[in-house]
Amino acid sequence: MAVALRDRDMENYLRAALVRVLQTMENVPTGFLPELSVPANPNHGDFATNCAMQLARHLLRPPRAIAEDILTTFMSKEHDPFYVKSVTIAGAGFINFRCSNRYLYRELETCLAHGSDFGRSSIGLGERALVEFVSANPTGPLTVGHGRNAVLGDTIARLLEWIGYAVTREYYFNDAGRQMRVLGASVRSRYEEVTAEKDQSFATSARAVQHRHDYKTKQLAGGARGPVTVPDSFPEDGYLGAYITEIARELARVHGPDLLDAKDNDCFEHAAKQTILSDIRATLERLGVSMDSYFNEKDLYNTGAITATLDALRANKMIYERDGATWFKTSELGKESDTVLVKHTGEPTYRLPDIAYHVNKMERDYDILINIFGADHIATYPDILRGLDVLGLDSDQIEVIIYQFVTLMRAGEEVKMSTRKANFVTLDELMDEVTPDVTRYFFSMRSAQKHLEFDLDLAREASDKNPVFYLQYAHARICSILQKAAEISIVSDPTLARLSLLDHEAESALIKEVIQFPQIVVNCAQAREPHRLAIYLRGVAEAFTRFYHSCRIIGEQKEVAMARMALAQATGITLRNGLAILGIDAPDRM
């Protein structure tokens, strides 16, 4: 059930009323739209407009005088007591609106009636959105950095769904090219190591005996803790992670020593890709991320999209050959140098398939295309956009969201990570340590463009210091109260509750907090900024806790108890729905 709330809410009423008021005034620029804001300071009312100040230069009159005129006309022609309790002029010319209790109660009823759909809206009109994220190549397990990407992308996807978009979550992976070849060679080398072990079941076979005789090792510099011993065949830039050996061991278990004589590394590469991809998928599922589509780079080769893209760029005269390589004239498009698309070896760099992939995306006719990239892509994605522009596509349709890197802190010190040589904390290890809920919250609570400091000690702490528990605790407490009230047979029926009994300061504050939720969801979705939701929910939990401490439910007179239970229920709904968008559990008890 998607509900259009916006045409009925206070903000839209005020906006429309103000527009009509301004139409009666002279010298107001055509198309002028009054701004409305929710003042940070409650003394400034529930909504405020600065339009008198903005109009001062056009009307050549003092802002406060203009505000007086607006106020007079508003009160005589547009004032609707259902919404507005009072209007005042303050400061340099702000017009402050205070909303009526009746309006607050109606919004609260809306919340209770919509329940698990409270906060949904249909402003996306069912349009289609594609969010591409994670997109890590299947060369190893997902790391903490990928975790931030996954949570950001998935939460933006959920936000868009809540405002009425049909969202596809897509994972694009490069499974052609050099990285995958090195991966295959690494697995083969480890396979040689494993099959040379004396305690293998096939150790006495002739092939295995021969192999043990031939097998050699070498020292390789640059492991996580200095030089490491590897098989002689191990590639210089091979993958040193233990997961490579595990894949090799599995191959040895199934095939024995038979693969030692394989003509190429295809079977090793294939096995590695399958295993790693399914591990990645499992990690994402554990984090609550479910991709709709895994887009495979190889398909772009198989369908001819790569060569078609190159030909199209060539037809636009943006391609030339030099030193055996094929170059894209990016220097003519605002970059300081040209860019190689096809190496002298005949193999494309990743940029060409990336352009072809984005052409493919645009051909699939989405209304919104979002890419989530780490800060390390900051210099590379513009090449893709330039490619699309050359091909006559509108690259402005592609929204790129760049997030900054994550620093893990343990015992007050940074956990150094080097992804290259298997010295990294995986996303699974992180979730083992602090649970998926905490992982999601910590990745959601900061704006994407800020470096994120992930304090493992704080995250692991199950106490008030941990913001996740504060939210979940508030929800659990609500459930507990409602259950306890039911046990002593206080009827909990929001439709019978007399909400007008909610007139305590802490009650109004909580109501105002709760009823903002639908608009917050819209704002977060449109700004693609999930962290604002996390911050808002903290405020809801805080307002509830204040209410809880100053307004009792059990033990109060029956009518009051029922009204307060309704408010508690509404708060529970808001917390539950908000946490659902963040992909976090809202437990009944802790």
Next chain:
RNA sequence: GCGCCCGUAGCUCAGUUGGAUAGAGCGUCUGCCUCCGGAGCAGAAGGCCAGAGGUUCGAAUCCUCUCGGGCGUACCA
């Protein structure tokens, strides 16, 4: 060198896209457990919004420069 991001309380960060006296959490200090879950609440202290100019009724927010940090700047992804 060049490009992008960032600099706000001791620490980690918000700041509704240019508004009113710049706000939270943690840490520190002071109160509060006969009471629906104390994983809590009430309060205090803590600021030249890195610095300097500019734009205007009004700047943490926009422009320029300087300083400091991060990420890039491959025929790696």
